[in-house]
Amino acid sequence: MNIFEEKPLWQAEFAEQTNMALFAKGLGFENDMEGLQKYSIETPEKFWASLWDFIGVEGEKGAKTFEKALHPIDVKFFSKAKLNYAQNLLNSKDEAIAIIAYDEGGNRVELNFGQLRNLVAKTAAALSSSGVKRGDIVAGIVPNCIEAIVAHLGAATIGAIWSSCSPDFGAQAIIDRLGQIEPKILFCANGYVYGGKRFSLAEKITAVLKEINSIEKTVMFEFSGGEEDLLESDLLNNAQTIWFENFLIGFEEAEFIPEQLPFDHPLVILFSSGTTGKPKCLIHRAGGLLLNHKKEQQLHCDIKVGDRLLYFTTCGWMMWNWQLSALASGSTLVLFDGNPFFPNPIRLYEIVAQEKVTHFGTSARYIDACLKEGLNPKKILDLSSLRAVFSTGSPLVASGFAWVYENLGDVHLASISGGTDICACFVGGWPNKPVYSGQIQGSMLGLDVDVIDENGISIIDEAGELICKNAHPSMPLGFFNDEDNLRYKQAYFSRFDNIWAQGDWAIKRKTGGFEILGRSDATLNPGGVRIGTAEIYRQLANVNEVAESVAVGKNIEADVEVWLFVKLAKNAILNKELEKRIKKSIREGASPRHVPKRIICVPDIPITRSGKISEIAVRDVLHGRELKNVNALANPQSLEYFKDLD
Numbered sequence: 001m002n003i004f005e006e007k008p009l010w011q012a013e014f015a016e017q018t019n020m021a022l023f024a025k026g027l028g029f030e031n032d033m034e035g036l037q038k039y040s041i042e043t044p045e046k047f048w049a050s051l052w053d054f055i056g057v058e059g060e061k062g063a064k065t066f067e068k069a070l071h072p073i074d075v076k077f078f079s080k081a082k083l084n085y086a087q088n089l090l091n092s093k094d095e096a097i098a099i100i101a102y103d104e105g106g107n108r109v110e111l112n113f114g115q116l117r118n119l120v121a122k123t124a125a126a127l128s129s130s131g132v133k134r135g136d137i138v139a140g141i142v143p144n145c146i147e148a149i150v151a152h153l154g155a156a157t158i159g160a161i162w163s164s165c166s167p168d169f170g171a172q173a174i175i176d177r178l179g180q181i182e183p184k185i186l187f188c189a190n191g192y193v194y195g196g197k198r199f200s201l202a203e204k205i206t207a208v209l210k211e212i213n214s215i216e217k218t219v220m221f222e223f224s225g226g227e228e229d230l231l232e233s234d235l236l237n238n239a240q241t242i243w244f245e246n247f248l249i250g251f252e253e254a255e256f257i258p259e260q261l262p263f264d265h266p267l268v269i270l271f272s273s274g275t276t277g278k279p280k281c282l283i284h285r286a287g288g289l290l291l292n293h294k295k296e297q298q299l300h301c302d303i304k305v306g307d308r309l310l311y312f313t314t315c316g317w318m319m320w321n322w323q324l325s326a327l328a329s330g331s332t333l334v335l336f337d338g339n340p341f342f343p344n345p346i347r348l349y350e351i352v353a354q355e356k357v358t359h360f361g362t363s364a365r366y367i368d369a370c371l372k373e374g375l376n377p378k379k380i381l382d383l384s385s386l387r388a389v390f391s392t393g394s395p396l397v398a399s400g401f402a403w404v405y406e407n408l409g410d411v412h413l414a415s416i417s418g419g420t421d422i423c424a425c426f427v428g429g430w431p432n433k434p435v436y437s438g439q440i441q442g443s444m445l446g447l448d449v450d451v452i453d454e455n456g457i458s459i460i461d462e463a464g465e466l467i468c469k470n471a472h473p474s475m476p477l478g479f480f481n482d483e484d485n486l487r488y489k490q491a492y493f494s495r496f497d498n499i500w501a502q503g504d505w506a507i508k509r510k511t512g513g514f515e516i517l518g519r520s521d522a523t524l525n526p527g528g529v530r531i532g533t534a535e536i537y538r539q540l541a542n543v544n545e546v547a548e549s550v551a552v553g554k555n556i557e558a559d560v561e562v563w564l565f566v567k568l569a570k571n572a573i574l575n576k577e578l579e580k581r582i583k584k585s586i587r588e589g590a591s592p593r594h595v596p597k598r599i600i601c602v603p604d605i606p607i608t609r610s611g612k613i614s615e616i617a618v619r620d621v622l623h624g625r626e627l628k629n630v631n632a633l634a635n636p637q638s639l640e641y642f643k644d645l646d
Contacts, residue, residue, distance in 0.1 A: 008434030009405055010413065015432035020299045023054050033433060033442075034512070040445040041470060047446055048077060048291070048473070055294040055329075058091055059083025059260070071498060073478075073485055075471035077263060078287055084258035085267050085286040086124075086156040089327040090117045096306075097332045100355055101146050103223070104193045104338025109146060116150070117256050123154030125254035126247050130217055132184055134159030134259065137269070139183035139215075141165050141174060141205065142315050143192045143337040147221045147244060149324060151187040156267060156286070159259045163269040163281075166316030167192045167199070171207040172589045173535060176278045177271045181480055182214035187244075189223035195339040198224050209240075216240060219247045263287030266477060270318055270420045272491075279535070280487065281480030284321075284423050288473035292424045293325035295445060301388060301414065302431040303359055305330035311361035311390070312340055312348060318420045319392065323361065331359075340366060341373075349377035349408075352386060361390035364400055364415070365527040365559050371403040378409050388412040390429070394525055394559060395516045398438040415440045417516045419502060421492070424474040426466065426502060427514045439513040447472050451508040456496055459508070463517055466506040467499050475500075524553045525560045526593060533615060536564065536596075539589035543582055545572035548605045551596065552619040564596035565618065565642070567605050574601040600645070604638035618642050 015021055021030070027050060029036040040047040045066035052061050062080025069075045092098070094114030101109045111119075132138060138155040142148035142164055152162040163181060165174045167189060178186075186209075191200045209215060221244040267286035271279035297303040309331050311323035326333060334355050340348050340362075352360055377383060389404055389411050396415040404413050414429025417440060426449050430441045443449035448469040453459050479487050495501045505517040524533060533551045540546045548567040553560040564582070568574060583595050606614045620627055621642045633639075 008436055009401060010410065010435040012412065012432050018302045018431045019304065020302065020430065021432050023051075023299055026050075026054065033430065037443070037445060041448045044446065044470070051295055051446075052078075052291065055291075055298050057083060057291060057294070058088050062263075069471075071489075072471035072475065072493070072500065073488060077291075077471075077473045079263065081263040081287060082260040083263065083287055083290070084157065084260055085290055086120060086153040087256075087258035088290055089153060089325065090120060090256070092305075092327075092330045096330065098327060099146055099149065099333045099335060100308075101335040102337075102351055103143075103145075104196070104342055111146060116146075116153075119150045120153045120157060121254045121256035122248045122251040123150050124157035124256075125251040127154055127160060127185065128158055129251070130185060132158065132160050134261075135161065135266070136185075137161045137163060137181050137183040138185045138187070139163045139165075139178050139181070140315065141167050141169075141186070141188040141201065141208070143167055143189055143223055144314055144320060144335050145189070145223060145337055146335070147187070147189070147223070148315055149333075151219070152268075152324070157256070157258045159261050159265060161266045161269060161283075163271075164315040164320070166314040166591070167201055167204075168194070168314075168593075169316060169591045170587070170589045171204045172538070173591055173594075174204070174208050175211045176535070176538075177281075178208070179212050180278060180281050181269055182212070184214060185217050185219065186212075186215045187219045187221070190220055191224040193224045193338055195342050217242065217247075219244050221245075261286060263473075264477060268321055268423070269480060270321070270423060272420060280491070282420060282423075283477040283480055284474065285477050288475070289321065289423055290325060290328065292422075292444075292446075292472065292474035293322055294328055296322075296425055296428065297326050297331075298329050300425075300429050300431070300444060301359060301390065302412070303329050303331050307331040307358040307387075308334055308355060308385075309359045309361070310334035310336065310348070310352060310355070310357045312336060312363070312366065313361075318418075318423045319361065321423055341369070345370070345373050345375055346377050346381065349375075349381055349383065352377075353381040353383055356385035358385055359388045359390065360386060361392070363393035363527060364391050364396040365394060367391055367396060367400045367403060368557065368559060370407070371399060376407045378407055383409050386411055388414060388429070388431070390414050390416055392416045392418070392425075393527065396438070397557070401435075401437045417504070417514070421476065421502065422472075422474045423476075426468060427516075436511065436513060439509060439511070439515055442512050443514070449514075451506050451514070452496070456499075460510055461507060463505055463507050465495070466502045466504040466514075466516070467496060468502070469499055524551065524562055526553065526562050526597075527559060535590045536562075536586055536594055539586045539594075540566075540582065543578075543585055545569050545578055546582070548613070550605050550613050550615055550618050552615055552622060554597075554619075554622055561597035562594070563598045563600065563622070565600050565602045565605060567602060574599065602638075602641040604635060604641065606633050606635055606638045 024036045049065040060082040064079045067076040092113040098113045098116040099111045138160045155162045218241045264285045266283050270282045309326045313319040416425045416428035418425035427440045451464040453464045492500045507515040536551045546566050547569045551564045554563045621639045
């Protein structure tokens, strides 16, 4: 018997009362989750229509639920539907609490749905008055705060497209992203706080505005104090810059009038990791994200009206968009922006206890850090409200599972995995199935997820490629400026015919559960934040001492560290001064997350016969894996320099 079948860590006490059980019963699959999953894959036209009704999508469903096509990209869902994303998120009673927001200093702001809807209506009217039309792009350089949500939903109300960057991104990293999509309006904070230190954004925003000429107006809001920094800069002397409160003047009586849009209308643009150049711009449809997020949240996470969700995230991570959709289920969002260990290591759990949070989400790296700190929150805090804990970003290992159950309580621990690529999950939690140590419970409803070998054959209890065999609504509409979807198909469908390859190594267990082992491509994933090597290399172009470089992810316990290998120019020496300069260049040009944990000098770096640096070969040697195509390298002897490094 498989060890996972012997000792589940958790089993729902009232499984029949979950939303998943009620949905299954309504379709005739009471106590038959495998049957429900099979039904969701084999009869998509019936499944997605039933889901729309059960989760309560507000809008016109239309007659056509599902239309087949030769390629998954061309499959159509709800082609006659009309809806508005913002309307679906703001349809709760006025007096119900919508958002509770904390900053690192402990400041607390609360909004009910009536107040939030009013702010969104005013923002939508102000955007329209500024010339923003359906299909225009509105961008943000924003913390995880109320203003960011209001700006996003204001844009969605009138059919504009939202795209955001985290404020800790370097100016060049922001330009590499937003510069491609040419936003019309930019929302930004004046600064942010992390670890008790305030960071002004004046210089960074000035650099962005200098490079992105499409921005017609910059809407600034005060987030961290320090208005004097802006007064000393040129920002407030610029006619295109306006404070958020002034932007809304004249629209106090604006009504909330959401534009009814097609299911496939673009809602957000997210960015890929930038492994082979500038980050790719992924366009996601409003109906697809709404439908899939509500499915995951109501069914797989068992989020109900009145529940409270705190997901520790930034606006540069897809989970920010995911958690926002929970408003559509009548739940309250509890926001936190800053260092989760400041001013004390249990800060997030204090908020969970104080606000009676029911669902808490974070990264596997954070859970591992709590373990290493020896934290036991339930010993000193009342966490009795907590029903579910979500972990994503990187694999949650057995010790992380054990820590949650020992120190947070009898919760549904749902390790989940998806990506920016779909802004949703491939595999994740099932609230009426048992939880086994180190294992994700199963694939999401409606997604035919599997693990295959290099020949495309399904495998069990062996490591292989995580794939999805069918189309689903939260597949991206496409890449920005990608004629005929050529880059889209190359990114996900080039390895296996008509099958989405996610780029993750995984194991599918006999139980139906999954283990994610890490990336199968060259994307880096430190702390669960997917970043691209190209962004690191671009910053090194200005470091003359570095002739060539290769960055890879090194698996360290439950996390991944970025290791940078450099081949130096003649007479250059890798000393502390050069190492400091390399890290500073990467930190300022990309982000703190891109900074390598280790920088190692090597005499040579492996390249393919076509002249490309082979990151995957370096990574495989570093982890002691067998190399399958050494003949593709022009200098295979260079791999010797990467062996036995700890």
